[in-house]
Amino acid sequence: MAADTSRELRSGPRHVAIIMDGNGRWAQARGRPRLFGHHAGAKRVKENVRACPELGVKYLTIFGFSTENWKRTQSEVAGLMSLFRQYIRKEARALKAEGVRVRFIGDRVRLDEKLVALMDELELMTADNDTTHLTIALNYGGRDEVARATKRLARDVAAGHLDPDDIDEETLPKYLDTYVLPDPDLVIRTSGEARVSNFLLWQSAYSEYEFIDTLWPDFTPEEFRRVVQSFCQRDRRFGAASV
Template identity: 65%
Template sequence: MLKGQELAAKDNRTSGQPQRVADHVAIIMDGNGRWATERGWPRLVGHRKGAERVKQIVRCAPDLGISWLTLYAFSTENWKRSTEEVLGLMSIFARYIEREADRLAAEGVRMRFIGDRSRLDPKLRSLMAGIETRTAPLKRLNLTIAINYGGRDELVRAAARLALDVAAGRLHPDDVDEAELTARLDTAGIPDPDLVIRTSGETRTSNFLPWQAAYAEYEFTQTMWPDFLPAELARIVGSFGQRERRFGAAQGA
């Protein structure tokens, strides 16, 4: 069986077209709960299976030419779920950080988080800050996890920072532009995604990176996240390599 990088390379050789690298891939990891429910299991079983899938995808990403990987783990709207599920998810996040810290560091993975941390448990926030500090010098893969993240919420918080800087005289109103707003987003210093993937058959963007993904390519797959294998990621990345990204220019320009 071909590995992920070999699969992507085979797709490109077959097409005869030059490869376009998906340097930054962002994934909406959807379908964990439904995957478990369809099998008659509690939803948290699906989330635990999803965490195992994260390990595989993180491990294979650099071999596919991916330098930046952003995963949507918990949205600002997910607090509407049952208390049991929310607490279970927070426990899974904490356990992932604790158990994977050594491996991530050994494999050169820098880990960071985006989203509003103020509502998270202090222990989880401490674990997040600790692994961010520990892995900050690493460069093989930049892994970003979105927890309590919502694109509109992020934009509101960034706009508030802009307003404070203007009010304090640190920034002139005429100097407010895209770059100044971008610098105040949670993703400051992180390149915009080239490709956004959503699993489980849903075709919504669900408030995920609305500013950053304005010109990203999208791929919606029927596969639920627990079944999303490295081979499928390789296929999607290979397909992305054949797309023409014009950014508003005319075709062929």
């Protein structure tokens, strides 16, 4: 049975991106505050990161906090920022020991200085790891990312470092937050919502999508495996006709 599973996963996704939705609803269904759901979701992140090597997933990108999430209540935003700091402090050594390289994407300008310092420290601490590449999107929005990338590109044009005639669809990705990462093969959204929510808009042009009803705190490594196996059955043509 194990050998059969290995063959199933051989053509699985190398890079999976996840919109981790449903923490608040999961908590409210249990009569608990929304932050209770976010803490449960953080534990699920830990389990699914550890499952990646067995599933053949080299790169995992998760949507931690969007540019739109600042619209939530002040108490929830403050609680999330505290949770991010706790997660980094608590998990840093384990992530390093388990070979996980951590990167953060998004605009750091609006984030708390202490949080940014912890982010920088964790990136440096895990820089030599290569078992799993975990990318965490904090204060991230796809449109914001493209706008920031375009500004950097425009500055290079103005400085004479880049000829406008040389700009093509291979140029802009070099200015994106994800420039060192491959595009995601599979994007998963939990909680039953079927929208992309401004996540990796450029990078996911040819990604496969899986919208599932499971709320994020209930998204176990076993369900992660099921979604990966489902991906393996898909015929990815990238615009070509099927044979």
